[in-house]
Amino acid sequence: MNFQNQIYDTEKLHKLRPLVVLTGPTAVGKTAVSVAFAKAIRGEIISADSMQVYRGMDIGSAKIRKDEMDGVPHHLLDILEPEEIFNVMLFQQLAKKAIEEIYDRGHIPILTGGTGFYIQSVLYDISFTEETDTSVREQLEQEAIQKGVEYLHAELAKVDPVTAENIHANNVKRIIRALEFYKLNGYPLSQHNETERQKESPYLFRYYVLNEPRDVLYGRIEKRVDQMLADGLVSEVEALKEKGCTRDMVSMQGLGYKEILDYLAGICTLEEAVETIKKETRHFAKRQLTWFRREKEVSWVEKNDFANTEALLAFLIADFKKHIETKLIEK
């Protein structure tokens, strides 16, 4: 670990709160860029990824290997067992804590990962109300099965017409969440969202979205899934299954896991599972791009605009210096 050199003033870091977000659709090559970038700017990496938090889920989540980290500290990797539940609020808490600690060390936090929602939660410091009662949701889930989604949607329309209007009647999960929010907090979710949406980021940030032509990206996804299988994805999932992991767990909803689980259960052939993983991963990449497009203050970085990784890196570093570092080192 040669990450001790501290060129930034800790107090100033806490005050200016610099933050780099480095993201992009799955398989664009975030990981490789992030490490080199971190080294160049004395950064530490915080993974904004809903699956890489789980231990024992390395291949399928495309987790960075220790030897690839090159001495750069990585946070929020391997912090939970696959049986445990993870969600945005938890992520936000942990990420915020990590950010403060990184400032203490005189370094710059770099949020890397493809979960846009997680990034948003820390970037705009969305406040989540304290909710511990899980029985409400369970009850609503039961009601959804017994009385149907339409019923719940109608119920939601009574207490929170705005949200009911916004959520499609088929979207069970989000209808349940909206109802749960109302029951637990006593006021409509739409009201909460309205105030949260106004928030300015407490950070001095740059939000980079790495991208490349769709067909190239899809080709890369195809190759990566094949590589995962060659690396032993099936035995990774087998081990998890033996450990007691089942499809209904949050962790097992990850791409590659649920499909291989189906294969292991004899629901489909391995070939079918692999095809599904590739297809779903493409869909996922697309959804990620939709998310980033909607995000306001992002800087799109097209890989094609650069001759090679070094050039891309040089750009990122120059951009970072221009927007953030100068503010940090000026007296």
Next chain:
RNA sequence: GGAUGGGUAUGCCUAGCGGCGAGGGCAGCGGACUGUAAAUCCGUCACAGAGAAACACCGCAGGUUCGAUUCCUGCCCCAUCCA
């Protein structure tokens, strides 16, 4: 050479068995998203058009019919089987 089954819209699979300007699925594309987010959900997907006017390759060409994607004939492809 013979037998049988098929060819359905800019990609793939499939419904259709006389009123079809043609139903469904997939892929693709677009979108939503504030405690499951690698989740969940929505839209679009031949051309034309809010009009009684005109305009259409359901393999191709004819025929029957008021009317054919649907029936008949010939031809061209494809698949499997028999020679």
